[in-house]
Amino acid sequence: MANYKTCEKCSAPLHDDDIAIFRKLVFRGAESFSCIDCLAESFGCTREAVEKLISYYRESGKCTLFR
Numbered sequence: 160m161a162n163y164k165t166c167e168k169c170s171a172p173l174h175d176d177d178i179a180i181f182r183k184l185v186f187r188g189a190e191s192f193s194c195i196d197c198l199a200e201s202f203g204c205t206r207e208a209v210e211k212l213i214s215y216y217r218e219s220g221k222c223t224l225f226r
Contacts, residue, residue: 176213195210
């Protein structure tokens with residue numbers, strides 16, 4: 160069953176940006192997700208780096224996940 164409400168690793172509540180960036184970076188068809196903090200940890204980067212990517216994709220207007 161799809162879990163769109165909580166992070167699969169830490170159980171934090173998920174928001175639209177958490178789901179969108181997970182789908183963009185990990186797997187477009189994902190049905191369970193990590194929050195931005197856990198995603199950053201798994202990629203070995205900071206939360207700020209992931210947030211910059213989110214801003215980039217949103218401002219570019221080319222990715223339908225961030226509209």
